[in-house]
Amino acid sequence: MPRIWNIALNNRALQKKLSTALNISPFLAQLLINRHIYDIKEAKDFLNPSLSSLSSPFLLTDMEAACQRIKKALTHKEKVMIFGDYDVDGISSVAILKSVLDSLGFSTHYYLPHRINEGYGLNSNVLKIAKQNNIKLLITVDCGISNFSEVEELKREGIDVIITDHHLPVDSRTPAALAIINPRQTKKDTPYKNLAGVGVAYKFACALLEKELEEYLDLVCLGTVADSVPLLGENRIIVKKGLEKLINTCRPGLKALIEIGGLKKDYFSTCDIAYILAPRINASGRIDTAYRALKLFLASSKEEAEELAKELNHLNYLRQRIEEDILEEARIMIERDINFKENKVIVLAKDGWHEGVLGIIASRIKNMLNRPTVMISLKEKEGRGSARSIENFHIMEAFLECRDILKNFGGHPLAAGFSILRENLERFKERLNRLAEEKLTPQDIQPSLNIDMQIGLKDLSPQLLEEIKLLEPFGEGNPPALFYTPSLSLRAEPVVLNKDTLKLWVTDGNFTYPAIGFNMGHLKDYLNKVEFFDLVYCLQDSKGNNFEKFVLKIEDIRLGPFVS
Numbered sequence: 286m287p288r289i290w291n292i293a294l295n296n297r298a299l300q301k302k303l304s305t306a307l308n309i310s311p312f313l314a315q316l317l318i319n320r321h322i323y324d325i326k327e328a329k330d331f332l333n334p335s336l337s338s339l340s341s342p343f344l345l346t347d348m349e350a351a352c353q354r355i356k357k358a359l360t361h362k363e364k365v366m367i368f369g370d371y372d373v374d375g376i377s378s379v380a381i382l383k384s385v386l387d388s389l390g391f392s393t394h395y396y397l398p399h400r401i402n403e404g405y406g407l408n409s410n411v412l413k414i415a416k417q418n419n420i421k422l423l424i425t426v427d428c429g430i431s432n433f434s435e436v437e438e439l440k441r442e443g444i445d446v447i448i449t450d451h452h453l454p455v456d457s458r459t460p461a462a463l464a465i466i467n468p469r470q471t472k473k474d475t476p477y478k479n480l481a482g483v484g485v486a487y488k489f490a491c492a493l494l495e496k497e498l499e500e501y502l503d504l505v506c507l508g509t510v511a512d513s514v515p516l517l518g519e520n521r522i523i524v525k526k527g528l529e530k531l532i533n534t535c536r537p538g539l540k541a542l543i544e545i546g547g548l549k550k551d552y553f554s555t556c557d558i559a560y561i562l563a564p565r566i567n568a569s570g571r572i573d574t575a576y577r578a579l580k581l582f583l584a585s586s587k588e589e590a591e592e593l594a595k596e597l598n599h600l601n602y603l604r605q606r607i608e609e610d611i612l613e614e615a616r617i618m619i620e621r622d623i624n625f626k627e628n629k630v631i632v633l634a635k636d637g638w639h640e641g642v643l644g645i646i647a648s649r650i651k652n653m654l655n656r657p658t659v660m661i662s663l664k665e666k667e668g669r670g671s672a673r674s675i676e677n678f679h680i681m682e683a684f685l686e687c688r689d690i691l692k693n694f695g696g697h698p699l700a701a702g703f704s705i706l707r708e709n710l711e712r713f714k715e716r717l718n719r720l721a722e723e724k725l726t727p728q729d730i731q732p733s734l735n736i737d738m739q740i741g742l743k744d745l746s747p748q749l750l751e752e753i754k755l756l757e758p759f760g761e762g763n764p765p766a767l768f769y770t771p772s773l774s775l776r777a778e779p780v781v782l783n784k785d786t787l788k789l790w791v792t793d794g795n796f797t798y799p800a801i802g803f804n805m806g807h808l809k810d811y812l813n814k815v816e817f818f819d820l821v822y823c824l825q826d827s828k829g830n831n832f833e834k835f836v837l838k839i840e841d842i843r844l845g846p847f848v849s
Contacts, residue, residue, distance in 0.1 A: 286734075287843075288597070288731075288732040288734050288841055289489055289523070289728070289731055289732070289733040289734070289740070290422050290733070290734050290736055290769065290821065290841070290843075291733055291734065291735050291736060292544045292736045292738065292739060292740060292758060292769055293318075293735070293736065293737055295315060295316070295738065296318050296452050297316065297317055297321060298313070298317075299513070299578040300314040300315075300318065300326075301327055302313050302314075303317060303318070303325065303776045304622045304802065305812050306325045306328075306375075307325065307329065307332070308586070308747075309332075309752060310752055311737070312744070312752065313738070313749075313752040313755065313756075314385070314439045315737065315738055316737055316738075316753070316756060316766050317331065317515075319735075319737050319738075320651070320756075320763060324429060329408045329466060330639065331521070331552055331756075332755050332756075334521055334522040334525045335522065336437045336499065336522060336525070336526055337517075338520055338521065338522060338777070339497065339523075339752040340475070340476040340477060340524060341467065342488035342489065343492060344475045344476070344493050344600055345466050345467075345468060345485075345488060345656075346465065346467075346470070346475075347447075347464035347465050347466055347525070348423060348464075348465065348466055348488070348492050348811050350463065350464045351447045351449075351463075351464040351466055351489065351492075352493055354422060354445060354447060354464065355386075355389075355422075355493055357552070357577070358391075358422045359389060359390060359391065359419065361421075361781075363417050363421035363422055363746060364392075364394065364418060364420050364421055364422075364700070365391050365393050365394065365420065365422045365423075366394040366395065366396060366411075366414075366418070366422070366424070367382050367383055367386075367393060367394070367395045367396070367423075367424050367425075367426060368396050368397075368398075368407060368423060368424070368425045368426070368427045368428070368429070368698040369395065369396070369397050369425070369427060369428070370397070370398075370406075370426070370427040370428045370482065371397055371398060371399075371400050371405075371468075371530070371565050371569075371570030371574070371575035371580075372427075372483050372511070372512070372513035372545060372567055372570060372575075373508050373512070373567055373578075374427050374482045374483050374508040374509075374511060374512040375397070375426060375427035375428065375482060375483075375508075376397070376508075376544065376566065376569075376575055376582065377483045377486075377504040377505065377507050377508035377554070377577045377578050377582065378426035378427050378482050378483045378485075378486035378508060378684060379395050379397065379426055379486075379501045379577060379579055379582035380491065380504055380582035380583055381483065381486050381487060381490055381498075381504055381505070382424065382426060382486050382490060383583070384501070384583070385493060385498070385501075386453070386493075386540045386694055388494075388580055389493070389494075391398065392810055393747060394413070394414075394418055394424065394496075394517055395413060395418065396411050397412070397570070397574065397575040397576055398580060399574055399639060400570050401640050404669065404704070405525075405658075405695065406428045406429065406431060406435075406695070407435035407436070407437065407439075407474070408430070408434050409435075411423075411435075411755070412435065412438055412442070412827055414437060414727035415439065415442070415444055416444075417723075419472070420444055421444060421445065422444065422445050422446075422447070422763050423439060423444055423446050423447070423450060424446075424447045424448075424449065425447070425448045425450065426449050426450075426482055426483075426485075426657045427449075427450060427452075427481075427482025427483070427486070427695065428450055428452070428482075428484075429446070429448035429450050429460065429461075429462070430450040430452050430453075430454050430455075430459065430460070430465070430695070431452070431454070431455050431469060431685045431693070431695045432460055432769055433458070433460045433461075435460075436448075436460035436462050437460070437461060438459055438598055438664070440461065443736070445462075445463040445716065446460070446462040447463055447464045447465075447466070448460065448462045448464060448465045448466065448467070449466045449467070449482070449485045449486055450465075450466075450467045450482060451466075451467060451468060451479075451480055451481060451482050451484070451487065451514075451680050451697070452469070452484050452695055452697065452817075453695075453697065453698075454467070454470055454695060455471055455685070455694075456685070456831070457470075458618050460616045461622070465734040466485055466488070466489060467485065467486060468480050470741070473655070476519070476521075477518045477519040478487065478541055479514050479517070479518065479520060480509075480514065480519065480520065480627070481508050481509040481512040481514045481520070482689065483504065483505050483507075483508030483509060483512075484508075484509055484514075484519070484520065485503060486489040486521060486660055487501060487505045487523070489696070491655050495624050499526070499530065500530075500739075500826055501655050501663075502514045502523060502526050502527040503527055503529040503530040503531045503534045503536065503539060504527075504528055504536075504582065506523060506526075506527020506528055506530070506531060506541075506558070507522055507527070507531075507538050507558055507562065507563065507566070510521055510524060510555045510558040510559055510563070510760060511558060511559065511563035511566070511567070513700075513760070513761045514761060515760075515761050515762030515763070516758055516759070516761055516762055517762045517763060521758070521763065522786070523732055524555065524758045524760070525757075528553045528555075528758060529676055530545075530662055531553050532550060532551065532552070532553060535582075536591035536660055537584050537585065537587050537589070538580075538583070538584040538590045538593065539581075539585060540587075540590065541581070541587070541590040541591045541593070541594035542565060542566070542581065542594045542597065543562070544591075544594070545565075545591075545594045545595065545597075545598050546561040546562060546565065546598075548561055548562075548567060551639055554757070554758065554759075554763075555757075555758045555759055555760045555781070557622075559760075564601055565594075565597045565598055565601045566578045566581075566597065567604075567817055568600040568601035568603070568604045569600055571596055571600075571604050571639075571641030571642055572600045572603055572604050572607075572639075572641055572660065572780065573600060573669075573806060576596060577596055577600075577667075578591055578719055579722045580593055581593040581594060586641070604642060605640070607639050607641075607642055608646060608742060608802070609647055611638055611639065611643075612646050612649060612650075614635065614638075615633050615646060615650060615660070617699055617840050618633050618635075618721060619633070621775075621839050628656075628718055629656055629657070629720070629721035629722060629725050629730055630656060630657045630658070630659065630678075630714075630717045630721045631650060631651075631654060631656050631657070631658040632658075632659045632713070632714040633658075633659070633660055633661065634661035634662075634663055634668055634710055634724075635661075635662070635663060635666070635728075636662075636663045636664065637659075637662065637663075638662035638663075639662070640662045640671075642825055643660040643661070643662060643669075643670065644660075644670040644671035644700070644702070646660050646735045646778075647659065647671050647672060647673040648700075650673075651674070651675065652672040655730055655731065655732040656675065656676060657672065657673070657674045657675055657678050657680060657683075657717075657721065657799065658672065658673050658674075658844075659717070661705070662670075663707055664709075664839065665707060666707050666708070666796045667692070667704060667705070667707060667751065668690075668704065668705050668707055668708055668710065669702075669703070669704045669705075669708075670683075670702065670703050670704070670705065670836045671700075671701075671702050672696070672698050672700065672702070672703070672782050673699065674698070674700070674701075675699075675729065675730070676729070677722055677725060677729045678721060678722065678725055678729070679698045680695075680696065680698060680699060680700070681696055681697065681701055681723075682697055682698075683717060683720050683831045684696075684701055684703060686716065686720055687713055687716050687717065688707065689708040690706075690712050690713050691703050691705050691709075691713070692702070692704040692705060692706065698785060722728070729816065729831060734767065734821055734840060734841055735764070735767070736769045736821055737766050737767050737768060738766070738768060739768075739769045739770070739771070739838070740769070740770060741770060741793065741796075742770060742773075742791075742792075742793045742795070742796035742797075742798060743793075743795065743796055745749075745796070745824065745835070747834040747835065749824065750825075750826065750834065750835045753765075753766050762796055764810065765823045766823060766824065767821055767822070767823060767840060768821070768822055768823070768824065769819065769820070769821050770793070770819070770820050770822075770828070771819045772789045772793065772819065772845075773793055773817060773818055773819070773820055774791070774793075774794075774816075774817050775789060775790065775791065775792070775794055775812060775813070776790035776791065776792040776797045776819070777789070778813070779808075779809045779812055779813070781806040781809055782806075784803070784804075785803070785806035785807070786801060786803050786804075786806065786807070787801065787802040787803075787805040787808060788814065789801075789802075790798075791820060791837065798835075798837055799827070799836045799837070799838070800820070800822065800836065800837035800838075800839050802838075802839035803841065807840070808842060808844075811840075812844070814847050814848055815844045815845045815846065815847055816845050816846050816847070818842055818844050818845055819843040819844040819845070820837065820839060820841075820842060821839070821840045821842075822837040822838055822839050823837075823838045823840065823841055824837065824838075825830070825837075825838045
């Protein structure tokens with residue numbers, strides 16, 4: 286389906302104000318405006334993120350009470366357990382909090398549930414283990430906000446619970462924990478509510494030690510990027526400084542993972558985390574248990590770290606094979622069973638699908654079809670699923686409308702997990718699609734590109750590239766700058782490289798630049814037959830090529846009329 290091109294309107298007056306005050310080009314000024322940054326101070330803060338701009342952790346509700354309970358546990362030499370999630374966000378949260386508590390004098394227990402055998406969040410197993418180990422205080426990270434009955438059971442056994450989480454509470458209700466640290470339900474004047482779970486755990490750690498803990502920013506950065514939270518506000522600061530910390534990380538585990546991922550050590554981007562590091566860390570919890578990844582973060586020797594990194598790399602290879610097999614089955618089911626006129630939400634279910642990769646596949650299908658996608662693995666009478674949604678369809682609100690036919694659920698507006706009885710599957714599918722029919726317009730499900738501006742090849746320069754780099758780190762909420770240049774033609778014969786990558790030289794008759802398009806090899810013959818084409822692209826560093834300072838990374842192409 287062709288994508289709608291939404292080109293932002295230029296705001297000349299505000300461009301001039303920002304460019305004059307900040308000594309930047311009108312191009313960079315407009316890029317800031319497109320990111321809803323209109324104020325001079327806000328623009329300065331965005332372009333120059335500083336740890337000093339992070340808000341006090343004590344602005345989060347219950348932070349003081351949580352810190353006091355930790356001090357009491359230390360005084361009375363009580364045993365403490367940290368309960369986390371099995372993804373990068375949860376694992377990094379456990380690693381940070383365990384390290385900080387151990388530095389205070391605790392010998393901290395920790396527990397990571399098995400994704401398939403136990404599922405997400407607190408469960409009966411942890412109650413047994415807590416009692417067996419005489420635990421008096423349990424701290425959750427990246428989970429717990431929906432565990433009402435489990436928290437009650439822990440309280441009955443004399444175990445206090447501190448919940449640190451960032452997920453949306455179901456029905457705005459919260460468990461009866463001693464303290465709940467969650468930016469999504471805290472006071473209205475809290476500066477930032479979109480922290481990842483590891484961001485909340487980091488705030489807690491900073492509050493406990495009453496200082497900013499820069500030495501943990503590499504882990505905070507990993508979890509924040511991997512969890513796809515908006516890279517704005519405090520998340521932008523955390524990730525910007527965390528990427529710098531990652532370059533010189535002192536953690537043997539991260540060093541080994543960086544090495545086995547083949548990454549350069551002088552520069553890291555959010556893409557390096559999202560596509561190289563995070564999948565290997567997540568593979569531990571997807572295919573087996575998450576303990577390997579946690580041990581990697583906590584490893585103290587190079588030898589142990591290298592062995593664990595090899596194991597994670599192998600698990601990631603297995604994950605890729607499983608994922609491709611299920612994705613192919615899903616494609617066949619979509620072609621065979623899905624009527625797109627009647628189904629704005631894609632719901633696919635099959636016995637035996639590996640639960641650990643369903644979220645990834647749902648995300649890939651959602652990106653391909655631009656429709657909310659739900660993947661469900663069935664076993665006997667029950668199914669467990671993962672959902673990924675699009676803008677304008679709040680998946681958690683949709684699940685609230687289906688609460689009578691779901692066993693449990695939790696998540697974010699764009700991503701959620703759940704379990705359901707097999708007998709309720711058809712009702713679930715019908716209700717989701719009825720809700721989508723009410724809320725989504727045809728335009729909502731047509732893919733679109735938000736383009737920053739129309740620009741000529743004459744306007745491209747190394748200076749513009751350096752200004753664009755000031756907007757990094759890119760990610761959710763802060764996408765790479767996209768430019769549109771119309772009426773271009775080929776300067777030479779296009780070449781198809783490995784993995785269907787298209788390499789070409791584009792020209793407007795006066796200026797010529799190299800361009801590259803991933804998964805666009807099929808366009809080669811068409812480009813040779815048209816009079817001109819329009820291009821949407823990012824400007825990227827040419828990675829050391831002395832002849833050309835930058836390359837145009839193609840995001841989309843519109844072909845003009847064929848040569849007669």
